[in-house]
Amino acid sequence: MSITIQRATISDLETLYQIERECFTIEAFSKQHLTYLLENPNAVSLVAQINNAIAGFIIGLVHRHDEEITGRVYTLDVAVKYRRKGIGLKLLDEIERIFVERGAKICYLEARKDNVAALELYRMHGYVEVKELKDYYKGAHGVRLKKKIGAQ
Ligand SMILES: CC(C)(COP(=O)(O)OP(=O)(O)OC[C@H]1O[C@@H](n2cnc3c(N)ncnc32)[C@H](O)[C@@H]1OP(=O)(O)O)[C@@H](O)C(=O)NCCC(=O)NCCS
Numbered sequence: 001m002s003i004t005i006q007r008a009t010i011s012d013l014e015t016l017y018q019i020e021r022e023c024f025t026i027e028a029f030s031k032q033h034l035t036y037l038l039e040n041p042n043a044v045s046l047v048a049q050i051n052n053a054i055a056g057f058i059i060g061l062v063h064r065h066d067e068e069i070t071g072r073v074y075t076l077d078v079a080v081k082y083r084r085k086g087i088g089l090k091l092l093d094e095i096e097r098i099f100v101e102r103g104a105k106i107c108y109l110e111a112r113k114d115n116v117a118a119l120e121l122y123r124m125h126g127y128v129e130v131k132e133l134k135d136y137y138k139g140a141h142g143v144r145l146k147k148k149i150g151a152q
Contacts, residue, residue: 001050003087005094008045008057010038015054016047016077023077026138037061037074044071044098048078048087055082058091060109062102071099071149073109076118088121100150107149113141122147 008016013034020028029037037043037059048056056078063070073095078087096107110133111118127145136142 001085003055003085003090004049005046005090006049008038008047008059010035012047012054012057013038016057019054019057019077019079020075022079029075034059043074044095044102046091046094046098048082048091050082050087055079055085056087056091058095060095060099060107062099062104069103069105071096071102071104071107073107076109083117089125092121092125096147096149105148105150105152106146108144108146110136110142110144112137113143119143 013031016034016038017031020034038045040061043059043061045059046057047054056076058073058076060071060073063072073092076088076091078091099107109122109127111122113132122145125147127147129143130146131144133142133144
């Protein structure tokens with residue numbers, strides 16, 4: 001099974017929205033929000049493909065505050081039937097690589113406190129918890145995690 005990672009484009013919107021709805025219920029990004037991200041030049045939007053089908057995607061943004069450049073992952077989604085095949089990990093690796101290319105030294109992301117799959121993946125990949133986010137999600141607490149990326 002070969003997984004290829006490519007830039008997402010606006011023509012992927014419908015598929016990305018379907019996967020987003022499969023992954024998240026009330027917290028799913030709207031089509032408008034996905035469109036905004038897909039069209040934002042500061043965003044990095046990637047799809048993972050298996051046999052020409054989109055199996056998952058990741059979207060993040062590069063932020064600049066004064067001298068500090070950071071990457072932030074906004075959403076990471078893998079369609080149910082393609083899970084536990086290393087796709088989430090591969091998407092995260094690739095977005096971190098692009099963040100570094102754009103000058104970021106730290107990557108941030110958030111997850112629900114009860115999202116075992118995501119937290120396990122992030123911890124395994126070097127992320128550490130930096131903040132508890134009380135009532136961050138509809139009906140659930142969250143955590144913010146960070147990882148140093150690239151040369152420090
Ligand atoms: C979280 C998510 C992106 C993981 O994607 P994935 O492609 O299945 O993850 P990977 O196959 O790359 O898994 C890498 C590692 O993460 C951990 N992991 C992944 N899913 C897990 C699960 N359900 N339970 C425990 N650990 C899990 C494991 O350590 C796994 O390695 P292993 O399979 O060798 O044991 C996917 O479950 C998903 O889309 N969930 C719904 C959306 C979501 O919660 N996104 C994250 C929002 S913060």
